[in-house]
Amino acid sequence: MRFDQLQQQPLLRIASVVKRFGGFTAVDGLSLDIGAGEFFALLGPSGCGKTTLLRMLAGFETPDAGAIHLNNADIAHVPPHRRPVNMMFQNYALFPHLSVDSNIAFGLKRAGLPKAEIDTRVAEMIALVRLGGFEKRRPDQLSGGQRQRVALARSLARRPQVLLLDEPLAALDKKLREETQAELVDVQRRLGMTFVIVTHDQEEAMTLADRIGVMDKGQLVQVAPPRQLYEGPVSRWIASFVGDVNLIEGQISSREADRVTISTQAGEAIIASQAPPSASAICVAIRPEKIRLMHPEQAATAVPNTFAGELIDIGFLGGVSVYKVKLASGAVLRVASSNATRRAANGFAVGGKVSVSFAPDDVVVLDR
Template sequence: MSGTEGVGVSAPVKSQKAIGGVRRKFQPWNDPNAIPLIRFENVTKRFGDFVAVNDVSLDIHEREFFSLLGPSGCGKTTLMRMLAGFEEPTSGRITLGGKDLAGVPPYERPTNMMFQSYALFPHMTVADNIAFGLKMDGMPKAQIGERVAQMLKLVKLEQFSARKPHQLSGGQRQRVALARAVAKQPKVLLLDEPLGALDKKLREETQFELMDIQVELGITFVIVTHDQEEAMTMSDRIAVMDHGKLIQVATPGEIYEQPNSKYVADFIGNINIFEGKVAERAGSTVSIASAATGRTFTVESNERVSVGQTAYLAVRPEKMRISFDAPATDINALGGEVFDIGYLGDWTNYVVDIPGLDKRIRVSTANMSRFVERPISWEDKVHVSFAPDAGVLLTK
């Protein structure tokens, strides 16, 4: 992100060193000897009769970029507020660095929180906003000046140090809030929907900047978001929540490609789900009989299922093919009619009516050529198909 007032760019500004090598090797959750920095142990939070967080156990490791993801009311913000000390668990225990946080007030915890509103002091300059927490902690004036200079350089706002918040763009205010939050060098930075106030292009650009800064500082980031794309882009791991419970905790790739339930599959991105009964199992090949389509689908899966059991076949739109011509094989092939089309430039999304299905299916194709001899259009009769290894077999 440059210092310009929210001007978009075609790609993120290059950092001096790529972080891919660091993130690729960072997998402490797979190390049985790794000791988590943060532990939620059977944590429940009730507000009267309402259970906001329901018996959650979760480990977060040092230097991890961790996302709490879910719809409004799922408990993710309450979980973060308990970690910050703004709420106390009704039952269970939260530890940070091996220390039980029960009864520890927010200002004595090695955490800092960055809010969606940024909560900057309007009468203070950028530099004074960043310095505020350091002054409250009694840091010597010379050290404050040095730390503020470091933070301004980190977020690329050196030339804006004397400006007031109202003289900055939304993206610049967001960076001031980030600099103020990390200036005190907390062990954990808590971010509550930090990019929600930014426009789409600036938000996408800032996601990469946050990743770079997090790796450079070595601080554990825990972010609350309802934006699936945001969580998928930035996180080392994601916890998907619903009604106060953890549904799945895994890396972005595992969450997307190996969801453990219909809820996770449907919540993360677009997906087509076919319900049916297990008709046959031969090694890793499972046949699913779909009464709605009158077809039997084939999927490669190691999921434990038995003949006659209800099962769901989930297929991402980009893993499906669409064409005028029938595929060479009849396996996992359906005929239908194009109901709607969404052209996105790099991708085209097709919404297709399939006889017997109460929901239309989605097919996404990459636009790798500028010209197509006969583009698929509305109300065209088409064939959609997918390979046996393209889908995921789910039982719940």
């Protein structure tokens, strides 16, 4: 999908929506456009308003102000059963006494579709989610991943214009969750349907979504594709919420055409390629995987952003190890490095002298 067309042709337009519960404002003047065929993720901590927004899209909550347009029609006050929108719940909400095919057919029967059409759609959904041979099993005879696929098939059977997903993978273990994420993306791509998912899992949002909207205190803080969100956070809060990051306080001491020098509170001078034009007191963000860990004899002292330090901790995480390096100033940096060999810690040991280095292009300067 071309995101430069989104503002001209959004399928779903949320305009200045407000939702209050007593004196608490759950969603505060939020505006957002979502395109046809887009997989959009709402990401944020508990209580940020993302589920409330999803429930307003589904029709289970009514906005106190603002509008929700689907295909240019305001649906903010349209009841749920009359919206071309469906919702897949976190607990799947399957009927335990009904078989797989009966669960999928339930909403179609309530909609009054002819039996022949119901049978055709159920067969299409069974094939789509790869549950052939399981049609007559009840939910308690299925694995967690299979139940998730039944719930997905039932949500899709009525062919909604938008499918809303409320943390649908939260109950699955890590391996099954990763497999199901791939299946979910595959189904969405094959159907070309608009999916909107709510999650607090950053990795899940990055894996699934074309774009991510990060929410905090009822507002959207940043909306961007996953890579842009990770590499170009617009605030200190975003940088720390999305992925692991080193944050260093400082002041801009000089600016040149493609070089900004930052004096940190700890005493180091960090070189960045760019910085906000009006910023003075700033925060430097450096992702751990952007930092190179070296033995002291490997370090080139003339290279910008090269510092000596002591290795104070090593965390082995399987594919990567996370090293904590204490610089001479006392500042501690986290460094992530892939375990490309089977040698323990790639030759590094706690208490040993090391050097770290990172490129000016990898330094993100944020206005405090």
